[in-house]
Every structure is written in structure tokens, then in C-alpha cells.
Amino acid sequence: MKYLLIILLFLAPSVAQAHFLERDGTIGAVLHIEPGDAPVAGQSATLFFDLKDTKGKFQLANCQCQIILSSDGRVVSQQPLTDNAATPYVSYTFPAAGIYQVELSGFPYVAGDFSKFDLKWQTRVERGITTSSSNKGGFLLWTLLGAIFVAIVGYVAWSRYEPRKPRSRH
Amino acid sequence: MHALLRNVRFHVLCLTGLVIAGVYLRVGSEVPEGPLQVSLLAQDFGLLALGFLYISLLVSPLYEALPTLPWRGIVTKARRATGFSVFILACFHLAYSFFGELGGFSGLPFLDNRYLFAITCSGTALVIVAMMASTSFDYMVRRLGKWWKRLHRLVYAAGVLLVLHALLLGSDFADLATSPVAKVAFVLLAILLFLEALRVDKLLERKYQVVARFGFSAVVVALVVGLGAQYLAPEGSASLGINIHSAHIQLAQQAQQSATSAFGFSSNVNLNSPAYAGLRGDKTKRYTVSFSAPAVVKAGQPVQLAFKVYDASSGYAVSSYSKVYSQYVHLVIVNEKLDYFSHIHPDFVNGSFVVTTALPADGLYHLYVNYQPFGAIEQQQAFTLAVGTVGSEAPAQKPDNTQTKTFGDYKVSLQTSAPLKASELSVGSQTLTFTIQDAATGKAVTDLRPYLEAFGHLVMIREDGFDYLHVHPNNLTIPAASDLSGPTVTFLPLGLYGPIHPGTYRLFAEFNPAGHLFVADFTINVQ
Numbered sequence: 001m002k003y004l005l006i007i008l009l010f011l012a013p014s015v016a017q018a019h020f021l022e023r024d025g026t027i028g029a030v031l032h033i034e035p036g037d038a039p040v041a042g043q044s045a046t047l048f049f050d051l052k053d054t055k056g057k058f059q060l061a062n063c064q065c066q067i068i069l070s071s072d073g074r075v076v077s078q079q080p081l082t083d084n085a086a087t088p089y090v091s092y093t094f095p096a097a098g099i100y101q102v103e104l105s106g107f108p109y110v111a112g113d114f115s116k117f118d119l120k121w122q123t124r125v126e127r128g129i130t131t132s133s134s135n136k137g138g139f140l141l142w143t144l145l146g147a148i149f150v151a152i153v154g155y156v157a158w159s160r161y162e163p164r165k166p167r168s169r170h
Numbered sequence: 171m172h173a174l175l176r177n178v179r180f181h182v183l184c185l186t187g188l189v190i191a192g193v194y195l196r197v198g199s200e201v202p203e204g205p206l207q208v209s210l211l212a213q214d215f216g217l218l219a220l221g222f223l224y225i226s227l228l229v230s231p232l233y234e235a236l237p238t239l240p241w242r243g244i245v246t247k248a249r250r251a252t253g254f255s256v257f258i259l260a261c262f263h264l265a266y267s268f269f270g271e272l273g274g275f276s277g278l279p280f281l282d283n284r285y286l287f288a289i290t291c292s293g294t295a296l297v298i299v300a301m302m303a304s305t306s307f308d309y310m311v312r313r314l315g316k317w318w319k320r321l322h323r324l325v326y327a328a329g330v331l332l333v334l335h336a337l338l339l340g341s342d343f344a345d346l347a348t349s350p351v352a353k354v355a356f357v358l359l360a361i362l363l364f365l366e367a368l369r370v371d372k373l374l375e376r377k378y379q380v381v382a383r384f385g386f387s388a389v390v391v392a393l394v395v396g397l398g399a400q401y402l403a404p405e406g407s408a409s410l411g412i413n414i415h416s417a418h419i420q421l422a423q424q425a426q427q428s429a430t431s432a433f434g435f436s437s438n439v440n441l442n443s444p445a446y447a448g449l450r451g452d453k454t455k456r457y458t459v460s461f462s463a464p465a466v467v468k469a470g471q472p473v474q475l476a477f478k479v480y481d482a483s484s485g486y487a488v489s490s491y492s493k494v495y496s497q498y499v500h501l502v503i504v505n506e507k508l509d510y511f512s513h514i515h516p517d518f519v520n521g522s523f524v525v526t527t528a529l530p531a532d533g534l535y536h537l538y539v540n541y542q543p544f545g546a547i548e549q550q551q552a553f554t555l556a557v558g559t560v561g562s563e564a565p566a567q568k569p570d571n572t573q574t575k576t577f578g579d580y581k582v583s584l585q586t587s588a589p590l591k592a593s594e595l596s597v598g599s600q601t602l603t604f605t606i607q608d609a610a611t612g613k614a615v616t617d618l619r620p621y622l623e624a625f626g627h628l629v630m631i632r633e634d635g636f637d638y639l640h641v642h643p644n645n646l647t648i649p650a651a652s653d654l655s656g657p658t659v660t661f662l663p664l665g666l667y668g669p670i671h672p673g674t675y676r677l678f679a680e681f682n683p684a685g686h687l688f689v690a691d692f693t694i695n696v697q
Contacts, residue, residue, distance in 0.1 A: 019212075019339065020205055021272045021280055028273075028280030034418045036349060037341035048418050054279045064490055064544050074650055078492055080451050080545040087418065095647045099206070122206050141350055145357040146398065152361055153391055156235045156368065 532558030
């Protein structure tokens with residue numbers, strides 16, 4: 001069991017610098033990336049920013065905030081971060097596998113609202129996989145795990161209840 | 171030494187050491203040193219701590235349910251060392267996640283309540299695990315007596331808290347549909363709950379003579395099967411609900427849907443691509459541009475042109491812009507006959523875009539500006555400028571008979587997959603391909619260099635009405651300055667500012683082979 005877990009862990013892909021708090025002055029943000037904090041090249045990824053100002057002055061609607069995505073010092077995308085959800089986000093399809101830098105910078109429309117900030121993360125983008133094969137793999141894993149569960153429950157139930165009857169006669 | 175080697179607890183601790191070394195080796199070989207490593211280490215040590223905790227929790231109920239299983243003595247003896255390993259691995263996870271990723275205690279004020287709750291759960295669990303680890307030695311077992319067992323029963327509380335922590339924050343536990351780790355964890359947890367429920371049933375039977383043949387264990391099985399079936403159903407929600415990523419999954423799906431339906435396109439145009447950065451922003455924002463030029467403009471004389479952009483809703487001048495193809499503003503100038511073309515980039519001076527240029531002959535000129543105010547989508551406006559005496563000239567270019575023309579040292583051919591149709595062009599279903607050859611040798615040109623972050627820029631202007639399109643290659647990745655391309659460049663026109671109308675169009679395509687920028691012009695018909 002222990003070895004199985006270790007093998008599973010070593011196979012599990014885990015790639016993004018997600019859940020990383022970056023701070024600049026009084027403003028901090030945690031980055032999350034869908035799908036699964038592990039973006040894949042060629043598939044749409046959504047980057048979420050949990051923003052918080054310890055002074056409580058920051059409001060995204062008052063900020064000229066922008067997201068710059070770059071790879072090897074080359075900007076691949078530049079887009080504004082708007083007040084589009086409770087956790088603001090931008091969508092982007094990473095063109096190729098590799099390590100990308102995510103930069104969130106902002107300054108207020110009205111000077112003095114909050115101090116300007118610049119936050120940087122890294123994320124590794126995996127090479128693309130086809131959806132059909134991942135679905136097939138997912139179903140196979142479910143079947144295997146379901147069979148293990150049924151086998152254990154069945155075996156335990158059988159071994160617990162069946163041997164009792166002869167014992168109770170003594 | 172011999173006794174140590176025969177002690178199973180020593181082996182478990184050695185195994186833990188090997189696992190830790192393995193994690194460092196794996197992470198070190200996968201990503202360069204830096205924050206990404208910290209994230210990977212935090213994730214791996216967190217999962218390992220959960221795995222070891224699971225094993226130490228499984229031992230008792232498993233042997234109670236299946237007393238005939240072998241190695242009961244060794245496994246039970248090893249359990250204390252497994253518990254100690256949980257503490258070691260949890261400390262590694264704490265170091266990388268709390269102090270590495272979240273910046274330690276000074277980072278807490280920046281986190282929202284969901285994080286703080288998840289951290290409180292894991293912090294409490296860590297205190298329990300630490301108490302258990304510090305009393306895992308024979309001396310403490312003897313010293314604490316009956317209190318030792320009571321203290322160590324707190325492991326169940328720690329287990330529940332850590333499951334909550336993982337469900338709230340763990341990237342691997344957000345989506346049962348896609349994450350193999352979540353699937354394995356779901357079934358392992360189900361097995362543990364089933365075995366624990368059996369123990370409860372047994373206790374009820376022993377203490378209260380309640381025959382629980384279909385007791386808690388049956389309830390657990392029913393729950394697991396029910397939940398599994400829900401997640402497996404095609405319309406079932408795969409998200410575990412309480413995880414902070416659950417809302418993200420929904421939003422990401424909505425974002426994907428809105429991206430494909432934006433502007434009513436159902437074609438294969440990828441609006442998330444970097445080339446369409448100009449389309450990301452507030453689509454409702456409107457701008458007015460005040461254009462100023464001298465009252466009298468003479469042909470061939472320098473003339474200063476200025477554009478000032480105002481937010482139409484507030485009236486304030488716009489001072490912040492995003493770059494579009496490496497420039498804050500693109501100004502295209504053509505004459506009324508559509509045989510003069512200029513693509514220049516005014517400077518931002520004192521709140522206005524200003525440029526000095528000279529226009530070659532008398533007549534009416536059409537000016538087009540493209541710019542992207544910060545936070546809005548790319549904007550496009552047109553103006554006219556009279557130079558000298560304006561006559562009654564009109565575009566009189568007829569569609570080209572030949573699709574191959576020579577421009578200085580280069581021969582350029584234009585191909586389209588089918589006769590161009592306005593309805594097809596409007597939704598990005600047709601492309602225009604230019605092939606560039608050396609005019610003297612006929613050799614294909616393969617040293618096209620990027621000009622303004624693209625291997626070509628194409629301006630299309632309709633003779634009737636002077637409709638304007640600024641088009642870029644369909645290869646959406648912004649090339650590096652050192653990248654080369656050629657001999658073909660394919661452009662993908664789109665009706666971003668309204669449908670493309672049929673008519674005769676003048677094309678002005680800019681290419682930059684070996685640093686020799688030139689403009690290729692064609693006249694085509696769009697049905």
C-alpha cells in the first residue's frame with residue numbers, strides 16, 4: 001500500500017506555482033490556474049487572482065491592472081485584469097510547453113487610492129494531451145478503483161459474517 | 171547495531187528518509203531552482219504526509235476486520251514509526267507551503283477566510299501530530315499509561331482536520347472527474363470509512379446487543395456507491411464543492427463558453443490567442459478622438475498631426491494605453507486614389523499622439539488610427555485631411571489581372587483558397603496567402619524578419635466607402651526578434667468591427683525580408 005502510494009505520487013503531475021502568495025507593499029495575491037493548477041499547452045487555461053489589500057483600500061474597479069504572460073523574456077500576452085468575478089480571472093491558451101512568467105501589475109486611476117504594485121509568479125505548462133485518451137484513462141481508473149472497493153467490502157463482509165454461525169453453536 | 175537493524179520502526183524511518191530524498195531528486199530534476207520547486211515540494215510532502223497518516227489509521231480497523239491477515243505484529247509495531255513519519259513529512263510540507271508559498275505569519279493578513287480556516291485546520295492537526303510524535307517512544311508509553319491511548323486517539327481528529335484541509339486547498343482534490351489523485355483518495359477514504367464503520371457496528375453489537383448486520387458499514391457503502399454514481403453520471407458535478415477551486419472550475423467553463431461565443435463567432439478562431447489581445451478588455455467602453463492638423467497643408471511640406479483620445483462617458487483624456495503589435499498607436503494614411511500608403515507610429519507627447527510627416531501630392535487623404543486604451547478593447551477611427559487643392563479624384567483601381575507582381579527585388583504572389591466572399595471573410599473562414607520570391611533568381615525568400623511583432627501587416631481598404639481592415643498573420647504566436655519565416659505568410663481577416671462588405675479592395679501588405687521593408691499592393695474583388 002505504501003509503495004503504491006509512493007508510485008502514484010511520483011506519477012502525479014503537479015506543475016504550477018499555484019497557491020503562492022506574492023506581495024508588494026500592502027497588496028498581495030494568490031494565483032490559481034484551472035485546470036488543476038497544471039496548465040496544458042493548446043488547451044484554454046484560466047488564471048485566477050485572489051487579491052487582498054491589508055489596508056482595505058484596493059478595489060479592482062479603481063485599478064488599471066494588467067496581466068503580462070511571458071516566456072524566456074518574451075511577452076506572449078498582455079491583457080487587463082477586470083472586475084469580472086468574485087475572484088478576477090483572465091483566460092489564455094498557452095501556445096507551447098515550458099516555463100512561463102505571470103506578472104500582475106496595477107496602479108490606481110485616482111492617485112492615492114492605493115499604492116501601485118507588481119507581482120510575479122512562474123508556471124510550468126505541460127505539453128498537450130488529447131482529451132479522448134484522458135477520458136478513457138479516467139474511466140479505466142474508476143473501474144479499477146471500484147473493483148478494489150467492491151472486492152474489499154465483499155471479502156470483509158463475507159469473512160465477518162459467515163464464520164460466526166458455526167462458532168455460535170459451541 | 172544489530173538490534174537496530176532488526177527493528178521494523180528503524181526501517182520505516184529509513185524508508186521515510188529515502189522517500190524524502192526521492193522527492194528532492196524528482197523535483198530537482200523536473201524544474202529549476204526557485205518558486206516552482208517550492209510549490210512542487212509543498213505539494214509532494216503534503217500528499218506524502220496524508221499517505222503515511224492513512225496507513226497508520228488503516229492498520230487497526232483492517233486487522234480488526236480481517237484478523238487472519240499476515241504480519242499483524244510487525245505492522246502494528248511499525249505503526250508508531252509511520253505516525254512519526256507523518257510528523258516529519260508534515261513539517262516539510264509546513265516549511266514549503268506555509269513559510270515558502272504563503273510567506274509565513276506575515277503573509278496571513280493577505281489571505282482570505284477560506285485560506286485561514288484551512289490553515290487553522292492543518293495547524294491544529296499538526297499540533298496533535300506533534301504531541302503524538304513526541305510521545306511515540308517506549309519511555310513515554312510507559313510513563314503516560316492509560317492516558318497514552320487516549321491521547322493517541324486524537325489521531326482521528328487530526329485525520330478529519332487534514333481531510334478538510336486537503337479538500338479546501340489541495341489542487342489535486344478539486345475535481346474527481348479529472349484528477350487521478352482525487353479518485354484514488356476517494357476510494358481509499360471510502361475503504362477506511364467502511365472499515366471504521368464495521369468497528370462501530372461491532373461495538374454496538376458487543377455493548378448494546380444491537381445486531382448491526384446492515385448498520386453503519388452498509389450506510390457507508392451506500393454513500394460511496396451513491397457519490398461515485400453521481401460523479402460518474404455524464405451530467406454529474408465532478409467538483410467536490412467546498413474546495414476553493416470549485417468556483418474556479420465553473421468560472422473557467424463559463425469563460426471558455428463566452429470566449430467561443432464572443433462576437434457571435436462559431437468558427438475555429440481562437441480569441442484567447444495572443445494575437446487577439448486587442449479584443450480582451452471592456453467591450454462597452456467608447457472613445458472619441460480629436461484630430462488636429464494645420465488649417466492649410468501643402469504637399470511635400472512637413473505637417474504635424476495630433477490625435478487626442480477621450481473617454482466618451484467621462485470626457486477625460488485617456489493617458490494609459492496597451493501596446494498593440496509593439497506600438498501604442500498605428501496610423502495608416504492613404505490617398506483618395508488609393509495609390510499612396512503610409513504606416514507610421516505617432517509618439518505620445520503631453521497627452522496626445524503626435525507625428526510629423528509629409529504628404530506627397532495635393533488631394534484628399536484618409537487617416538486611420540488603431541490604439542487600445544488600457545482596460546478596453548482595441549479601437550479604430552478614421553479621419554480625412556485635405557492637402558492643397560482637392561480635386562474630384564476617386565479610386566479607379568481595377569482588380570489585378572495577375573496575382574503575381576514584382577516590388578523592387580521581390581516577386582510576390584497572392585493566393586486564396588477560393589474566390590473571396592465577404593460573408594466568409596467576416597467570420598474568419600478564408601485566408602489570404604502571400605508567397606515571396608527573389609525577383610532576380612526566383613528563389614523562395616526564407617529570411618522574413620518580424621516587423622512590429624509579426625511577419626507581415628496587411629491593410630485592406632474598400633474602394634467604395636473606404637472601409638478599413640488591419641489584418642495580421644494567422645500564426646498567432648508573437649515571434650522573437652531573431653525568428654525567421656517565409657516564403658509564405660498567411661493572413662486571416664476578420665470582421666471585428668462589423669461585417670466585411672463585398673466590393674473592390676486595395677491591399678497593402680508589408681514584409682521585411684532580410685531587414686528590407688517593402689509594401690506589396692494588390693487590388694482584389696470580394697464577392
